[in-house]
Amino acid sequence: MSSLFAHSQPGESCVICEEFKEKGIHLYTVFICTECEKELIHTETNHPKYKYFLKQLKKITTPEIFS
Ligand SMILES: [Zn+2]
Structure with a gap:
């Protein structure tokens, strides 16, 4: 057998x-890579980049919102 059947994706989509990153955490239904997790933690809430993080994190919604 060839290695073609090995994992086709190197990790999960952050x-x-x-x-695609191999290391990270799962937050609700999404995956956040280690680098982004650290950046998020170390970014001040008044920093412009924090708004970007919040925008991306809005993808995390509870299913109840659709009911
Ligand atoms: Zn990431």
Whole structure:
């Protein structure tokens, strides 16, 4: 057998940077890579980049909102 059947994707798609990363955490239904997680933690809430994080994190919604 060839290695073609090995994992086709190197990890999961990060909700923040939208790249496939191997290491990260699961937050509700989404995946956040280690780098983004650290950045998020170390970004001040008044920093412009924080708004970007919030925008990306809005993808995290509870299913109840549709009911
Ligand atoms: Zn990321």
